Amino acid sequence: MIVIALYNIKGGVGKTAAAVNLAFEAARDGKKTLLVDLDPQGSASYYFRVRPAKKLKGKQLVSADDKLEAAIRGTDYPHLDLLPATFSFRKLDQLLDGAKHSKTRLGHTLAAFGGDYHYVILDCPPNITLASENVFNAADWIVVPTIPTTLSLRTWEQLNRFFADKRLPEGKLRPFLSMAETRKRMHREVLDELPETEPRLLPTVIPYLADIEQMGEYRAPVAAARPHSRGGRAYRQLWRDIEAVMAEG
Amino acid sequence: MEPDQLHFHGPPELAASLVELLERSFAARIEERHHARVRCLDTFEWLLYHAGCTLQQEDRTFRLYLPQSGGAALAAVVGPRHRPRFWWEFPEGPFRGALAPLIGLRALIPIMDLVAESTTWQIVNKDDKTLVRLRLTLVQTGEGEEARQGVLAAIMPLRGYDKAADRLLKAVETVAGLRPAASRFDALRAITGTAPSTYSAKPAPPLVPDLPAVEAIKIILRQLLAVMRANVPGIVGDIDTEFLHDFRVAVRRTRAALGQMKGVFTPTVTEHFRQEFARLGQLTNRMRDLDVYLLAENTFRSQLPETLRPGLDPLFQRLARQRRAELRRLRAAFAGPDFDRLSDEWKAFLTAPLPAGDAGAPNQRQPIQPLAARFIRRRFKAIIVTGGKITPRSPAADMHRLRIQCKKLRYLLEFFTVLFPPTEMKQLIKHLKQLQDNLGEFNDLSVQQEYLHQHLDGLKPTAPDAVLQAAALGGLLTGMAARRREVHDQFAAVFADFSGVETTALFYTLFDHPGEVSP
CATH class of the missing domain: 1.40.20.10 (CHAD domain)
Known part of the structure; x- marks a missing residue:
């Protein structure tokens, strides 16, 4: 089981779109994949047309409960399952706060029921909370969508500082440039400069595309709904980058 | 993992009854059509079959289905003019690794050749989410007098949507003349009339102590x-x-x-x-x-x-x-x-x-x-x-x-x-x-x-x-x-x-x- 988290301190960076499309690519290669929708907004679940799990409580994420496993739904696509979001995941932090080993609980839960899967992909809520610390511990790789703007780069630096302060392995972090618009001057500058200064940057850039933005309308991974689209190809390429990173270890 | 598929077979005319059933009682639509020549292979004594496995060849792709693999197969693709018969003639990889201990020194020989035309139907809810699939496959084998035909129906449930699968199963079971089969392969055998080999190199003789x-x-x-x-x-x-x-x-x-x-x-x-x-x-x-x-x-x-x-x-x-x-x-x-x-x-x-x-x-x-x-x-x-x-x-x-x-x-x-x-x-x-x-x-x-x-x-x-x-x-x-x-x-x-x-x-x-x- 390899756990890959999609995470950014900031919201609205194309994180859920990346989680959905990367999970689709992982499963497309025949590897059993589970997408875990940890974001209480439940956008990943919405994209796969899966309703929020009514009976699922955040508590079960903390206590390795059988009900959690029963909440898993098969998506319309081979080898790809989804653990849908629930509104009570909002309370995850409070729950974790009361639990023993509060920083590694999530990892234990995933290991308990995720063993059937080759990949577990986490769509994480923003902000730095106890829940995100759990994610940082549980994940083998943390993929960070980053918009090519100064503000976005600052949150990337904040994340690195947080890792340094908490002595978390910064080598797990892999940023990629997301929602890039070459017609914007500032985007162009970051696109030029960041590859020089950040060796962990994944080479593929996900552009700002209507294909991707319209996912909310057609409710499917880009490559499933529009097989030959630029967006679909871009995520496929990004998944290849991540595979290369995993192969190097 | 992926829930087990349920298989049925029957005479070819039942395909129409099944389609009618889908259109009448379910929100169903066609997801995919597939036409293929399929060859099933095994050894002389059906080692794969007796180990609960099946091996199918479609064009240049070989798929090995292991027991309890939930419909997933190990695959090997061979060159255009390459006709591998022994495990060591396949490209290295998980397929070959799994095949080797199963067949040892034995050659693979064709045991069924068929033409399969399949239509996959998806049954959806009001969000247009797939709940369960039904794959209908018209199977034809042999030529002229030897020709045989049948239909194969496979219920393909999705994890977490048991109710929809149950409902489809109950409906399919009402179709007269459709018979359940333990596996897709057994359903194919029933249609083509192929019996597994009973050969054994060391048969156990039926002896009793008092026999002269x-x-x-x-x-x-x-x-x-x-x-x-x-x-x-x-x-x-x-x-x-x-x-x-x-x-x-x-x-x-x-x-x-x-x-x-x-x-x-x-x-x-x-x-x-x-x-x-x-x-x-x-x-x-x-x-x-x-x-x-x-x-x-x-x-x-x-x-x-x-x-x-x-x-x-x-x-x-x-x-x-x-x-x-x-x-x-x-x-x-x-x-x-x-x-x-x-x-x-x-x-x-x-x-x-x-x-x-x-x-x-x-x-x-x-x-x-x-x-x-x-x-x-x-x-x-x-x-x-x-x-x-x-x-x-x-x-x-x-x-x-x-x-x-x-x-x-x-x-x-x-x-x-x-x-x-x-x-x-x-x-x-x-x-x-x-x-x-x-x-x-x-x-x-x-x-x-x-x-x-x-x-x-x-x-x-x-x-x-x-x-x-x-x-x-x-x-x-x-x-x-x-x-x-x-x-x-x-x-x-x-x-x-x-x-x-x-x-x-x-x-x-x-x-x-x-x-x-x-x-």
């Missing part, structure tokens, strides 16, 4: 004859080396049964058929030797450093040439009347009613169990005597003699297994097998060493690569000599284990019958 000896032995011998006959087409067709191997084992077992069961047949009959079957065995000796060398090619090569390996090329080229010639000779021999004549004569003898009186065959009406026990005990004692005399300085011929005696005991134990307690018999055979493995390896090494020496002697020093060849052969011979010494040294311990208290006690408990009259 002659009847029991005839049952065993009839089964062995059936094994021989079943393997001839595979030998002549040169499908794989196991046909000849099984054939030879059946011949050897026949000879052992004739030779060991003293007093069951008259000496004239025994002698006549023993000679006939000895000749039949000899006919195939050379071919088997060549098969063994050629199968060991990779092992031989791996024992040499990379640079010396090309030195073996001429040897294996020569072996391959000799095998082609030998195959021609063997084909001619089986095309001739000799084997059929022997086989018919033998069959007639084995099925003929017992003549009155027992002139020259005093044991023929004895109950089989005590008689078998006596033969087994006698063979065991002989092995203990022969083996006890072997020392590290004994010649190879002594080891060879013991190896033959062990084989005979093994055959007796296997013939009569059903007459004795199964757990103990299994244990005895296990102990014996360890001894046989030691003796077998020693013998193989001795024979191979001799062959390589001969080949080395025949090398012309003026040949262009004579030095390389000689170095390669020398390398192999050195390794073999060392291994042969090792095996020979291990013999004492292996034999001590076999002749130890545990095995001996087992033999005497199982096969000693106090108060029985000695022959």
Whole structure:
């Protein structure tokens, strides 16, 4: 089981779109994949047309409960399952706060029921909370969508500082440039400069595309709904980058 | 993981009923259509099927379905003109890794060829999310009068949507004439009328303790004859080396049964058929030797450093040439009347009613169990005597003699297994097998060493690569000599284990019958 988290301190960076499309690519290669929708907004679940799990409580994420496993739904696509979001995941932090080993609980839960899967992909809520610390511990790789703007780069630096302060392995972090618009001057500058200064940057850039933005309308991974689209190809390429990173270890 | 699929089959006209059912009672639409020529493959004795696996070929893609894999397959794609028959002819990877232990030295042969036209329907909810799928496949096989048709229905549930799957299942079950099948493959078999192979190289004879000896032995011998006959087409067709191997084992077992069961047949009959079957065995000796060398090619090569390996090329080229010639000779021999004549004569003898009186065959009406026990005990004692005399300085011929005696005991134990307690018999055979493995390896090494020496002697020093060849052969011979010494040294311990208290006690408990009259 390899756990890959999609995470950014900031919201609205194309994180859920990346989680959905990367999970689709992982499963497309025949590897059993589970997408875990940890974001209480439940956008990943919405994209796969899966309703929020009514009976699922955040508590079960903390206590390795059988009900959690029963909440898993098969998506319309081979080898790809989804653990849908629930509104009570909002309370995850409070729950974790009361639990023993509060920083590694999530990892234990995933290991308990995720063993059937080759990949577990986490769509994480923003902000730095106890829940995100759990994610940082549980994940083998943390993929960070980053918009090519100064503000976005600052949150990337904040994340690195947080890792340094908490002595978390910064080598797990892999940023990629997301929602890039070459017609914007500032985007162009970051696109030029960041590859020089950040060796962990994944080479593929996900552009700002209507294909991707319209996912909310057609409710499917880009490559499933529009097989030959630029967006679909871009995520496929990004998944290849991540595979290369995993192969190097 | 992915929930199990449920399979049904029926006559082709049921496809329309199923489509009507979907359109009437479900929010269903077609997701995908697929047209394919599918070939199902297995070995001669259906090893894959009996292990719960299926292997299908569609164009250049082979898919191996393992048990409990939830519909997922291991796949291998081969080159356009590549027709792999053995596991080692597939590209390296998980497919090949899984196939190898399943089929061993066996070749894959086509067992069903069909045209499949499938339509996958998805049943959706009001969010347009798929809840369950139904795949309908029209299957056609054979041509003209032989043609058969049917429909295959597979319910493909999705994890977490059990209710929808149940509802679809209940609806499908109302369709009259549709029958459930344990797997997709079983459904295909039902449509095409293909029965799995029941061949076994070692059939268990249905014996009871009181059966008159002659009847029991005839049952065993009839089964062995059936094994021989079943393997001839595979030998002549040169499908794989196991046909000849099984054939030879059946011949050897026949000879052992004739030779060991003293007093069951008259000496004239025994002698006549023993000679006939000895000749039949000899006919195939050379071919088997060549098969063994050629199968060991990779092992031989791996024992040499990379640079010396090309030195073996001429040897294996020569072996391959000799095998082609030998195959021609063997084909001619089986095309001739000799084997059929022997086989018919033998069959007639084995099925003929017992003549009155027992002139020259005093044991023929004895109950089989005590008689078998006596033969087994006698063979065991002989092995203990022969083996006890072997020392590290004994010649190879002594080891060879013991190896033959062990084989005979093994055959007796296997013939009569059903007459004795199964757990103990299994244990005895296990102990014996360890001894046989030691003796077998020693013998193989001795024979191979001799062959390589001969080949080395025949090398012309003026040949262009004579030095390389000689170095390669020398390398192999050195390794073999060392291994042969090792095996020979291990013999004492292996034999001590076999002749130890545990095995001996087992033999005497199982096969000693106090108060029985000695022959």
